[in-house]
Amino acid sequence: MKTIEKNIAAQSPIECEAPNLQVQEEKGLKLVKYLIVGMFFGLIFVKAEVVSWFRIQEMFRLQSFFMYGVIGSAILVGLISIQLIKKFNVKAMNGETIKIGKKEFRKGQIIGGFIFGLGWALTGACPGPLFAQIGSGFTVILVTLVSAIAGTWVYGKFSDKLPN
Amino acid sequence: MEQFIEWISQPWPWYIAGPLIGLTVPILLLIGNKSFGISSSLRHACAACIPAGIPFFTYNWRKEMWNIVFVIGILIGGFIATTFFANPDVIVVAASTQADLAALGITDYSSLLPAEIFTWDNLFTAKGLLFFVVGGFLVGFGTRYAGGCTSGHAIMGISSLQWPSLVATIFFMLGGFVMTHFLLGPLMALVGF
Numbered sequence: 001m002k003t004i005e006k007n008i009a010a011q012s013p014i015e016c017e018a019p020n021l022q023v024q025e026e027k028g029l030k031l032v033k034y035l036i037v038g039m040f041f042g043l044i045f046v047k048a049e050v051v052s053w054f055r056i057q058e059m060f061r062l063q064s065f066f067m068y069g070v071i072g073s074a075i076l077v078g079l080i081s082i083q084l085i086k087k088f089n090v091k092a093m094n095g096e097t098i099k100i101g102k103k104e105f106r107k108g109q110i111i112g113g114f115i116f117g118l119g120w121a122l123t124g125a126c127p128g129p130l131f132a133q134i135g136s137g138f139t140v141i142l143v144t145l146v147s148a149i150a151g152t153w154v155y156g157k158f159s160d161k162l163p164n
Numbered sequence: 165m166e167q168f169i170e171w172i173s174q175p176w177p178w179y180i181a182g183p184l185i186g187l188t189v190p191i192l193l194l195i196g197n198k199s200f201g202i203s204s205s206l207r208h209a210c211a212a213c214i215p216a217g218i219p220f221f222t223y224n225w226r227k228e229m230w231n232i233v234f235v236i237g238i239l240i241g242g243f244i245a246t247t248f249f250a251n252p253d254v255i256v257v258a259a260s261t262q263a264d265l266a267a268l269g270i271t272d273y274s275s276l277l278p279a280e281i282f283t284w285d286n287l288f289t290a291k292g293l294l295f296f297v298v299g300g301f302l303v304g305f306g307t308r309y310a311g312g313c314t315s316g317h318a319i320m321g322i323s324s325l326q327w328p329s330l331v332a333t334i335f336f337m338l339g340g341f342v343m344t345h346f347l348l349g350p351l352m353a354l355v356g357f
């Protein structure tokens with residue numbers, strides 16, 4: 001029994017904010033659709049200038065409604081879509097029932113959230129825009145990305161010693 | 165065609181961009197039962213390249229390849245937007261923000277990121293250390309500790325009515341306010357702005 005539990009834990013990352021609840025595993029060309037959605041997403045990020053350090057400054061200085069409008073309307077559309085998916089029991093393309101992982105409350109959401117906020121105001125980017133900034137030609141952001149990966153690694157290394 | 169390019173090259177308003185970003189949530193759920201989230205790609209990068217036997221990075225990251233492919237797509241999307249549909253004008257920023265930033269030594273609005281900070285020339289300076297190394301580290305460490313970023317918590321989490329994500333989002337904003345209003349000025353003075 002213990003081995004089975006261990007195997008399950010090893011297969012899907014615990015406390016992951018993007019739990020992959022698809023049963024079938026996808027490889028190779030099946031992943032192209034995510035590349036296309038990502039491209040669409042990166043294009044919007046840059047065209048709406050949400051990847052701009054200036055937009056993030058406007059937001060945190062409460063001097064523009066723009067970012068609040070973007071995030072607020074994105075949440076609204078997400079909320080309505082999820083309600084519709086649930087109400088009509090819409091299935092995923094491969095026929096699986098759509099599952100959304102439950103997020104458990106932990107102290108990390110407070111402490112880690114605050115730490116991320118500090119970094120967000122400095123870099124002017126959350127992880128998504130970091131990739132879009134690099135694509136937009138700000139190649140020095142590669143250094144920020146490597147540092148963000150290092151930060152993730154350090155968290156992983158000490159995660160069991162941090163309050164959670 | 166020219167008119168189309170001219171039209172699409174204008175900066176998009178929030179009420180177009182926001183709903184399109186929100187649509188990513190049902191699209192990912194429908195095409196592959198995937199919950200929207202971006203910072204987890206950093207974790208998968210660690211798991212794939214430098215797991216070092218740490219339990220947090222020991223899982224089947226191959227199953228999560230979609231997330232890595234997704235962020236590569238974001239990078240390519242950024243490239244396409246800038247190469248083919250770039251806005252030729254300077255970025256329009258609120259006058260009050262411009263006044264605040266001028267006091268910090270930021271006055272260049274020719275591109276999306278201020279040229280005073282985000283250049284390779286600054287890499288091995290105190291400015292680079294603060295904005296690239298420290299900033300990036302805080303983003304990576306903080307998002308993982310929080311279990312998500314703006315996409316995973318603020319958009320996906322709140323959309324699916326999960327209160328822990330609302331808590332996380334409140335603290336993202338709080339951290340940003342504290343950095344912007346209390347720490348950014350002194351820190352920038354310290355690194356030579």
